Amino acid sequence: MERIxxxxxxLLRRSARLLGIVGAAAALxxxxxxxxxxxxxxxxLLPFFALLFAGLYRVGVSGSLVWMGVAVLSGDAIILLVHFxxxxxxxxxxxxxxxxxxxxxxxxxxxxxxxxxxxxxxxIVLVTSLGRMLLLAAAFAATLAATLFSAxxxxxxxxxxxxxxAGWAVASTLGSLxxxxxxxxxxxxxxxxxxxxxxxxxxxxxxQRRQGARLLHDTVLASLTLLAHQGLGxxxxxxxxxxxxxxxxxxxxxxxxxxxxxAAAEYNLKTPVEESTLGNTLEAVxxxxxxxxxxxxxxxTGQVLLPGHILDAFLGSxxxxxxxxxxxxxxxxxxxxxxxxxxxIRAMVTDNGVGFDQSTISEGRLGFKESVVAxxxxxxxxxxxxxxxxxxxTVVLEVPK
Numbered sequence: 001m002e003r004i005x006x007x008x009x010x011l012l013r014r015s016a017r018l019l020g021i022v023g024a025a026a027a028l029x030x031x032x033x034x035x036x037x038x039x040x041x042x043x044x045l046l047p048f049f050a051l052l053f054a055g056l057y058r059v060g061v062s063g064s065l066v067w068m069g070v071a072v073l074s075g076d077a078i079i080l081l082v083h084f085x086x087x088x089x090x091x092x093x094x095x096x097x098x099x100x101x102x103x104x105x106x107x108x109x110x111x112x113x114x115x116x117x118x119x120x121x122x123x124i125v126l127v128t129s130l131g132r133m134l135l136l137a138a139a140f141a142a143t144l145a146a147t148l149f150s151a152x153x154x155x156x157x158x159x160x161x162x163x164x165x166a167g168w169a170v171a172s173t174l175g176s177l178x179x180x181x182x183x184x185x186x187x188x189x190x191x192x193x194x195x196x197x198x199x200x201x202x203x204x205x206x207x208q209r210r211q212g213a214r215l216l217h218d219t220v221l222a223s224l225t226l227l228a229h230q231g232l233g234x235x236x237x238x239x240x241x242x243x244x245x246x247x248x249x250x251x252x253x254x255x256x257x258x259x260x261x262x263a264a265a266e267y268n269l270k271t272p273v274e275e276s277t278l279g280n281t282l283e284a285v286x287x288x289x290x291x292x293x294x295x296x297x298x299x300x301t302g303q304v305l306l307p308g309h310i311l312d313a314f315l316g317s318x319x320x321x322x323x324x325x326x327x328x329x330x331x332x333x334x335x336x337x338x339x340x341x342x343x344x345i346r347a348m349v350t351d352n353g354v355g356f357d358q359s360t361i362s363e364g365r366l367g368f369k370e371s372v373v374a375x376x377x378x379x380x381x382x383x384x385x386x387x388x389x390x391x392x393x394t395v396v397l398e399v400p401k
Contacts (some may be wrong), residue, residue: 004182004183004186005183007182008128008178008179008182008183009063009125009128011178011182012063012124012125012128012175012178012179013059013060013061013062013063013125014060015121015124015174015175015178016056016059016060016121016122016123016124016125016175017056017057017059017060017061017121018060019117019121019124019171020056020059020071020117020118020119020121020122021053021056021057022117023113023114023117023118023120023121024049024052024053024056024075024113024114024118026110026113026117027078027109027110027111027113027114027117027118028049028110030106030107030109030110030113031045031082031106031107031110033106035104035106036104036106036107036110037082037085037086037104037106037107038085041081041082041085044081044085045078045081045082045085048074048077048078048081049074049078051070051074052071052074052075052078052118054070055067055068055070055071055074056071056118056121058070059071059122059125063125065132065135068122068125068126068135068139069139071118071119071121071122072119072122072139072142072143073142075114075115075118075119075143076119076142076143076145076146078114079111079114079115079143079146079147079150080146080149080150082103082107082110082111082150083103083111083149083150085107086103086104086107103150108156108160111147111150111151111160112160112163112164115143115144115146115147115160115163115164115167116163116164116166116167116168117167119139119143120140120143120164120167120168120170120171121171122136122139122171123136123139123140123168123171123172123175124171124172124174124175124178125175126139126172126175127172127175127176127179128175128179136172140168143164143168144161144164144165147160147161147164148161210370210374223239223242223243223246235291235293237291238291238292241291242292281311281315282298282315282336282338285315285318285319285322286298288319289319289322289323289326289334292326293326293332294322294325294326294332294333294334295332295333295334296322296333296334296335296336297333297334297335297336298336298337298338299335299336299337299338300337300338300339301338301339301340301345305401306345306399306401309379310379310380310381310399310400310401313375313376313378313379313381313399314345314347314376314379314381314397314399316371316375317371317372317375317376317381317383317397318336318347318349318397320368320371320372321349321372321395321397322334322336322349324368325349325351325353325393328353328354328356329351329352329353329354329355329392329393330353330354331351331352331353333351333352334349334350334351335348335349335350335351336348336349336350337350340401342401343400343401344398344399344400344401345398345399345400345401346396346397346398347396347397348394348395348396348397349393349394349395349396349397350392350393350394351392351393352392353392353393354389354390354392355387355388355389355390355391355392355393356387356388356389356393357387357388357389358385358387372395372397376397376398376399379399379400380399380400381397381398381399381400382398383395383396383397383398384396384398
């Protein structure tokens with residue numbers, strides 16, 4: 001918020017400088033027009049205009065109250081000097097008598113620009129706090145007094161006074177609207193930032209939940225399912241080893257360490273390498289399912305390099321497909337064919353089992369929806385399934401290199 005306040009103050013200062021300089025330039029232009037004021041009187045006014053321009057410029061740079069005072073006082077001085085020049089009071093200085101027509105239209109217009117535009121521009125900066133608003137009231141009173149003094153000699157003095165009041169009111173309102181608008185915009189941006197952080201946190205929480213669900217499904221729930229079926233088709237040694245791995249993983253989780261999926265959907269707590277050789281890990285998958293009674297025949301590519309996170313997703317999905325074959329296909333053998341091209345690696349998992357109707361897959365089946373499909377899609381991969389009752393199943397897994 002502190003940075004927003006600084007940006008707000010900078011915007012107000014630059015707005016005040018722009019409006020003030022434009023008003024001062026317009027007033028000077030009115031005064032230099034032929035017949036508006038005597039050249040001697042104009043020469044007396046020029047140093048005050050220089051001081052006015054310098055004060056307005058410095059207001060835009062630093063916002064110092066001193067320079068605001070310089071701008072207001074020099075503007076009020078010019079208003080009084082224009083009046084004095086029109087009434088002949090500057091004759092001892094300029095050596096020129098008073099204008100026979102008094103305050104000309106050009107001079108009166110210049111006074112209006114100075115009083116209702118140039119000096120009023122500081123009001124844009126003086127509305128940000130109570131203390132500054134007191135200075136705003138003092139500056140307005142000084143300008144109004146100078147204008148009132150000069151307006152006595154003008155035929156449209158009431159119009160000039162009305163213009164002064166209106167100009168200061170508009171400048172004050174503009175400053176207030178800019179200040180409040182910037183603060184409100186900052187608050188809304190902050191609210192959007194908080195909403196974004198909350199949404200990101202919710203997404204991260206959901207991703208962690210899904211990872212945890214996959215972890216439990218691929219390890220503990222798989223072992224519990226084997227136990228529920230009395231370890232049908234799995235040797236006692238394989239069951240003991242699998243249960244030991246699950247117990248070690250759960251013990252590490254209880255200590256607060258986040259797991260990382262390792263090869264063959266086994267989880268450990270070691271940071272995976274950035275790039276792994278696929279052939280070195282396919283053997284681990286084969287040995288794992290061999291212990292559980294499913295013979296896996298490998299065909300095709302033997303050595304392919306993959307980034308660590310893609311390899312984890314690829315092998316996790318492959319292991320889940322083989323687990324589905326072991327549990328549901330009713331066969332003891334599966335075939336895995338690995339192929340690759342310039343951009344993609346594919347694994348085709350085939351069995352001659354009972355097959356299934358894809359439309360009957362429940363939305364709540366975590367094994368296929370999460371551990372296969374969602375896992376690969378998170379790394380830019382894809383899954384295709386070909387199956388029919390009594391005709392076996394073929395699943396094609398694809399991941400980018």
